[in-house]
Amino acid sequence: MPKVGMQPIRRRQLINATMVAIHKHGFADATMQRIAREAGLSAPIIHHYFRNKDDLFAATMRQVLTELRDDVVRRLARAPDARSRVVTVLEANFACGQFTPEIISAWLAFWAQSPHQPELARLRRLYTYRTMSNLRAPLRQLLPLADARRVTTTLASLIDGLWLRAGQHDDDFDADDALDLIRAYLDSQIPPPAQSHSAA
Amino acid sequence: MPKVGMQPIRRRQLINATMVAIHKHGFADATMQRIAREAGLSAPIIHHYFRNKDDLFAATMRQVLTELRDDVVRRLARAPDARSRVVTVLEANFACGQFTPEIISAWLAFWAQSPHQPELARLRRLYTYRTMSNLRAPLRQLLPLADARRVTTTLASLIDGLWLRAGQHDDDFDADDALDLIRAYLDSQIPPPAQSHSAA
Amino acid sequence: MPKVGMQPIRRRQLINATMVAIHKHGFADATMQRIAREAGLSAPIIHHYFRNKDDLFAATMRQVLTELRDDVVRRLARAPDARSRVVTVLEANFACGQFTPEIISAWLAFWAQSPHQPELARLRRLYTYRTMSNLRAPLRQLLPLADARRVTTTLASLIDGLWLRAGQHDDDFDADDALDLIRAYLDSQIPPPAQSHSAA
Amino acid sequence: MPKVGMQPIRRRQLINATMVAIHKHGFADATMQRIAREAGLSAPIIHHYFRNKDDLFAATMRQVLTELRDDVVRRLARAPDARSRVVTVLEANFACGQFTPEIISAWLAFWAQSPHQPELARLRRLYTYRTMSNLRAPLRQLLPLADARRVTTTLASLIDGLWLRAGQHDDDFDADDALDLIRAYLDSQIPPPAQSHSAA
DNA sequence: TATGAATGAGGATTCATTCAT
DNA sequence: AATGAATGAATCCTCATTCAT
Numbered sequence: 079m080p081k082v083g084m085q086p087i088r089r090r091q092l093i094n095a096t097m098v099a100i101h102k103h104g105f106a107d108a109t110m111q112r113i114a115r116e117a118g119l120s121a122p123i124i125h126h127y128f129r130n131k132d133d134l135f136a137a138t139m140r141q142v143l144t145e146l147r148d149d150v151v152r153r154l155a156r157a158p159d160a161r162s163r164v165v166t167v168l169e170a171n172f173a174c175g176q177f178t179p180e181i182i183s184a185w186l187a188f189w190a191q192s193p194h195q196p197e198l199a200r201l202r203r204l205y206t207y208r209t210m211s212n213l214r215a216p217l218r219q220l221l222p223l224a225d226a227r228r229v230t231t232t233l234a235s236l237i238d239g240l241w242l243r244a245g246q247h248d249d250d251f252d253a254d255d256a257l258d259l260i261r262a263y264l265d266s267q268i269p270p271p272a273q274s275h276s277a278a
Numbered sequence: 279m280p281k282v283g284m285q286p287i288r289r290r291q292l293i294n295a296t297m298v299a300i301h302k303h304g305f306a307d308a309t310m311q312r313i314a315r316e317a318g319l320s321a322p323i324i325h326h327y328f329r330n331k332d333d334l335f336a337a338t339m340r341q342v343l344t345e346l347r348d349d350v351v352r353r354l355a356r357a358p359d360a361r362s363r364v365v366t367v368l369e370a371n372f373a374c375g376q377f378t379p380e381i382i383s384a385w386l387a388f389w390a391q392s393p394h395q396p397e398l399a400r401l402r403r404l405y406t407y408r409t410m411s412n413l414r415a416p417l418r419q420l421l422p423l424a425d426a427r428r429v430t431t432t433l434a435s436l437i438d439g440l441w442l443r444a445g446q447h448d449d450d451f452d453a454d455d456a457l458d459l460i461r462a463y464l465d466s467q468i469p470p471p472a473q474s475h476s477a478a
Numbered sequence: 479m480p481k482v483g484m485q486p487i488r489r490r491q492l493i494n495a496t497m498v499a500i501h502k503h504g505f506a507d508a509t510m511q512r513i514a515r516e517a518g519l520s521a522p523i524i525h526h527y528f529r530n531k532d533d534l535f536a537a538t539m540r541q542v543l544t545e546l547r548d549d550v551v552r553r554l555a556r557a558p559d560a561r562s563r564v565v566t567v568l569e570a571n572f573a574c575g576q577f578t579p580e581i582i583s584a585w586l587a588f589w590a591q592s593p594h595q596p597e598l599a600r601l602r603r604l605y606t607y608r609t610m611s612n613l614r615a616p617l618r619q620l621l622p623l624a625d626a627r628r629v630t631t632t633l634a635s636l637i638d639g640l641w642l643r644a645g646q647h648d649d650d651f652d653a654d655d656a657l658d659l660i661r662a663y664l665d666s667q668i669p670p671p672a673q674s675h676s677a678a
Numbered sequence: 679m680p681k682v683g684m685q686p687i688r689r690r691q692l693i694n695a696t697m698v699a700i701h702k703h704g705f706a707d708a709t710m711q712r713i714a715r716e717a718g719l720s721a722p723i724i725h726h727y728f729r730n731k732d733d734l735f736a737a738t739m740r741q742v743l744t745e746l747r748d749d750v751v752r753r754l755a756r757a758p759d760a761r762s763r764v765v766t767v768l769e770a771n772f773a774c775g776q777f778t779p780e781i782i783s784a785w786l787a788f789w790a791q792s793p794h795q796p797e798l799a800r801l802r803r804l805y806t807y808r809t810m811s812n813l814r815a816p817l818r819q820l821l822p823l824a825d826a827r828r829v830t831t832t833l834a835s836l837i838d839g840l841w842l843r844a845g846q847h848d849d850d851f852d853a854d855d856a857l858d859l860i861r862a863y864l865d866s867q868i869p870p871p872a873q874s875h876s877a878a
Numbered sequence: 879t880a881t882g883a884a885t886g887a888g889g890a891t892t893c894a895t896t897c898a899t
Numbered sequence: 900a901a902t903g904a905a906t907g908a909a910t911c912c913t914c915a916t917t918c919a920t
Contacts, residue, residue: 084879104394106306110915120881122916131915186390189442193383194304202446231443231451232459236432239439242389243431246402251431259432266466282899282903310890320906325891482882482920504794506706510911520885525912586790589842593783594704603848631843631851632836632859639839642789643831646802651831659832666866684900710894720902722895731894 089127089137091117096138097180105135105187136197139188143205146176150212161268163216164233167209168260171237172253182245209234220268229267236260289327289337291317296338297380305335305387336397339388343405346376350412361468363416364433367409368460371437372453382445409434420468429467436460489527489537491517496538497580505535505587536597539588543605546576550612561668563616564633567609568660571637572653582645609634620668629667636660689727689737691717696738697780705735705787736797739788743805746776750812761868763816764833767809768860771837772853782845809834820868829867836860 095117099108102116110131114121128134150170157163170176192198213233217226240256295317299308302316310331314321328334350370357363370376392398413433417426440456495517499508502516510531514521528534550570557563570576592598613633617626640656695717699708702716710731714721728734750770757763770776792798813833817826840856 088879104391106391107394109913111913122882122918123880125916126879183390183393189445190383190386190390191304191306193446194307206443206446228459228462232436232463235439235443235459236435237439238442239435239437242438242442243435245389246392246406259428259435262428263432263463284904288904309888311888322891322893322907323905326904331890484883488883504791506791507794509909511909522886522912522914523884526883531911583790583793589845590783590786590790591704591706593846594707599848602846606843606846606848628859628862632863635839635843635859636832636835637839638842639835639837642838642842643806643835645789646793646806659828659835662828663832663863688900709892711892722897722903723901725895726900 085127088119088123090141092119092124092127092134093138093141094180096134097142097184100187101180101183105191108187132195132197135187135191136195136201138184139198139201142176142181142184142188143201146170146205147208149173149175150208154212160216160219161270164213164220164264164268165261167212168233168237168264169257171209172240172257172260174253177244177253179247182241185241186245206234209237217268225267229264233260233264236263285327288319288323290341292319292324292327292334293338293341294380296334297342297384300387301380301383305391308387332395332397335387335391336395336401338384339398339401342376342381342384342388343401346370346405347408349373349375350408354412360416360419361470364413364420364464364468365461367412368433368437368464369457371409372440372457372460374453377444377453379445379447382441385441386445406434409437417468425467429464433460433464436463485527488519488523490541492519492524492527492534493538493541494580496534497542497584500587501580501583505591508587532595532597535587535591536595536601538584539598539601542576542581542584542588543601546570546605547608549573549575550608554612560616560619561670564613564620564664564668565661567612568633568637568664569657571609572640572657572660574653577644577653579645579647582641585641586645606634609637617668625667629664633660633664636663685727688719688723690741692719692724692727692734693738693741694780696734697742697784700787701780701783705791708787732795732797735787735791736795736801738784739798739801742776742781742784742788743801746770746805747808749773749775750808754812760816760819761870764813764820764864764868765861767812768833768837768864769857771809772840772857772860774853777844777853779845779847782841785841786845806834809837817868825867829864833860833864836863 092113095113096108098116099113102108103112110121110124113134114124124134128137150167153166153170154163157166188198188202192202210230214226214230217229220226221229237260240260244251244253244256292313295313296308298316299313302308303312310321310324313334314324324334328337350367353366353370354363357366388398388402392402410430414426414430417429420426421429437460440460444451444453444456492513495513496508498516499513502508503512510521510524513534514524524534528537550567553566553570554563557566588598588602592602610630614626614630617629620626621629637660640660644651644653644656692713695713696708698716699713702708703712710721710724713734714724724734728737750767753766753770754763757766788798788802792802810830814826814830817829820826821829837860840860844851844853844856
């Protein structure tokens with residue numbers, strides 16, 4: 079019985095398993111064996127769907143970035159004005175879909191590994207470029223150029239720094255706390271419109 | 279060719295080599311062989327000075343954290359008031375001694391690896407605790423408690439996020455840019471004292 | 479070149495190679511490399527079939543003990559009376575199948591190594607218990623309890639001592655000589671039935 | 679302060695440490711490091727007193743055999759007749775001085791290792807020859823030649839087998855039990871002189 | 879599609895030993 | 900006499916990957 083159409087299913091399965099394995103063992107110890115076991119498959123089958131280990135990890139991060147971008151795009155479509163576009167980008171980065179422990183672990187590995195793997199480096203630049211763009215565009219409607227640039231970089235750095243922080247589970251710091259903090263910064267740079275007669 | 283009292287020399291030598299190897303190859307591919315070669319020594323000698331690979335990396339980060347702390351302490355001793363104490367902590371984190379490409383690479387590996395190695399986790403908690411303390415103490419003299427807390431976490435996250443950013447050398451973003459950004463944030467939260475008739 | 483169902487074949491192959499390697503080099507120098515070469519395989523494949531070196535040696539001795547037990551059981555089925563049951567057990571222990579130089583070498587390693595490896599210790603106790611049981615049961619039909627016990631332990635010790643002796647090939651002492659000796663002892667404790675008009 | 683006359687002290691110290699290390703870890707894992715630590719010395723010093731590891735183990739067994747021989751000789755000097763000479767040899771082999779757990783462990787290693795080390799093989803042959811001689815000489819005064827030979831080999835094998843058994847500490851079988859057994863055998867082959875007016 | 883079998887390369891680590899002090 | 904320093908060789912074992920089925 080020839081199974082057709084397994085490719086997308088298996089690829090997704092293995093990508094998820096990769097993130098779980100990295101989360102459980104760390105990037106250096108996320109072996110093909112462990113990834114395969116996590117997916118309930120045998121190790122060699124991975125080479126059916128991915129060229130090699132580097133390719134698998136690149137595909138994993140490509141998947142993560144794609145979902146993040148899709149989520150941002152989807153949310154931005156509903157944002158009425160420049161300020162809410164900024165907020166939307168920030169919220170998307172801490173939305174639950176993108177903020178599981180496994181994905182955070184994958185991100186950490188990504189940051190550490192990207193200087194040593196061209197495709198990862200490309201993806202990381204893509205991520206940086208996208209995030210900066212998404213933030214800078216609306217900010218330039220709200221602030222002078224120099225300020226817009228400064229706030230953009232600060233927000234982008236804050237996102238990454240808060241991810242890093244949230245990735246360590248030693249205190250009870252979570253996505254909501256991160257968002258509160260980053261919103262407070264935004265408010266301090268761009269006062270929110272007075273919300274007459276309504277609570278937050 | 280002295281044959282006695284090599285311990286501190288060799289340990290330092292191997293710790294440096296560890297950072298270089300991680301910077302060159304990434305944590306997963308920083309093998310004992312490569313670390314030893316980087317130090318101009320044979321691989322087995324590492325086990326003369328460190329229990330095993332984990333121990334070597336933990337010692338490396340311990341060294342990095344120690345130097346950071348010492349630098350902070352030294353600088354704080356010369357800070358006249360609360361605000362300059364905050365600035366001092368920020369400056370120390372981006373001072374050139376702590377901000378080489380090799381050290382930044384080690385930090386990236388540290389973030390990614392610490393959840394999987396108890397001693398690393400302990401060191402990372404130590405780092406977080408110290409940085410937060412060093413920032414919070416002076417901030418509480420300048421701000422109400424709630425604000426002091428918020429600014430502390432924001433500054434700490436900004437430090438980490440900017441490190442992450444600076445660790446990727448794709449744009450010409452360097453330590454000075456990072457400091458400018460973070461000082462701008464601080465100024466926005468705590469206006470600097472009017473400096474009558476004097477340059478910075 | 480069949481590529482499936484190799485497990486029992488390879489396991490047997492490697493177990494034999496283990497005994498040969500121990501016989502050739504001694505337990506301490508029977509490396510995985512040498513065992514693999516003896517089997518005509520590559521060293522890593524051993525870990526496909528055995529967890530590690532200890533597991534391989536334990537499996538080897540398990541195999542030896544299993545064959546010994548099976549042989550004893552098979553022979554006992556044909557033994558008509560108590561005395562012949564005793565003789566049967568003794569003969570089985572010096573039968574050619576169990577008495578090759580390689581197996582004897584494995585036994586020597588087994589004796590020496592069993593105090594330092596729990597699974598080996600378990601196997602050795604199993605062997606002791608089985609041999610004692612097999613001897614004691616028929617002896618108790620032939621002798622008073624105290625004598626049965628004494629003769630059992632003496633016979634078991636003699637078996638082991640004669641194995642040890644036969645394991646050293648410096649004189650022309652072989653399995654038949656060992657059996658003659660041990661039969662002579664048995665006859666001295668339990669006179670054989672007078673065999674009227676017939677030779678052995 | 680030049681220490682003179684350390685040689686015999688250190689050699690004895692290291693020989694004892696060798697037996698302890700073998701007893702604790704097994705021959706294969708009795709490393710120079712462990713032996714040295716057991717002696718409270720550093721590993722390289724061993725090469726001051728012994729050519730290499732093989733030499734150390736050979737010296738250890740030489741020491742054991744020498745003490746056994748000296749003990750036998752000393753005891754034989756007090757044996758009034760042929761029968762008591764036999765008994766004396768047997769008793770010496772199970773005397774407490776020769777029957778510590780460490781010495782037994784060394785013997786086990788000796789048996790297993792001697793086929794792979796010429797000097798050990800020589801020593802083992804020496805032991806066999808001595809024991810057989812010591813037993814055969816008095817036995818020939820008590821039995822016809824063929825019987826003397828048979829009883830000699832049986833006794834020698836029993837000694838070894840009982841050592842093996844006693845070397846495994848799983849039951850409460852000790853030197854006294856071993857001697858009782860072996861004496862019982864001797865009595866069955868050579869009835870003890872009627873001891874008029876005296877208890878056994 | 880999927881997997882047992884297999885391996886070459888290389889991993890960390892330990893070893894016995896030598897050297898300089 | 901004794902020991903830190905040092906290493907080449909070799910240890911067991913795991914790795915990613917390929918092949919035949």
